[in-house]
Amino acid sequence: MPVYVYEHVNKPGKGCTKEIEVHQEFGSEHFSKCPKCGRKVKRIITTANFTIDHLSGTSLKEKGFSKLVRKDKGVYEVEGAPLSSHKD
Ligand SMILES: [Zn+2]
Structure with a gap:
């Protein structure tokens, strides 16, 4: 719902x-x-959680979305964000 x-x-x-x-x-x-x-x-x-929740973080990333996860009232965090961009 x-x-x-x-x-x-x-x-x-x-x-x-x-x-x-x-x-x-x-x-x-x-x-x-x-x-x-x-x-x-x-x-x-x-x-849009009734459509996004059943998508995995990976498929969202492929579609160019970041999944926002509700951590607390009014606080959202990006799930699956890279911790580091170093790729040497
Ligand atoms: Zn009221």
């Missing part, structure tokens, strides 16, 4: 973070209000 990322247009309500992730059926209607606090939100990202 795709994950949609919404951002509170103004300040998030109590217990909400600025950005929220919502699992929704593909093609379902987007929220205009936060399901938690009811404040106004806008959709900012549709993550």
Whole structure:
């Protein structure tokens, strides 16, 4: 199921973070209000993890992509990045 990322247009309500992730059926209607606090939100990202996750890092590299791995909230790391470019 795709994950949609919404951002509170103004300040998030109590217990909400600025950005929220919502699992929704593909093609379902987007929220205009936060399901938690009811404040106004806008959709900012549709993550593509439902298509990318089953590709290996190697095949992504062949296609010219870097796979971003979510390490922590809001922190992403490039998986499979070369540690060194020395090839002497
Ligand atoms: Zn909220």
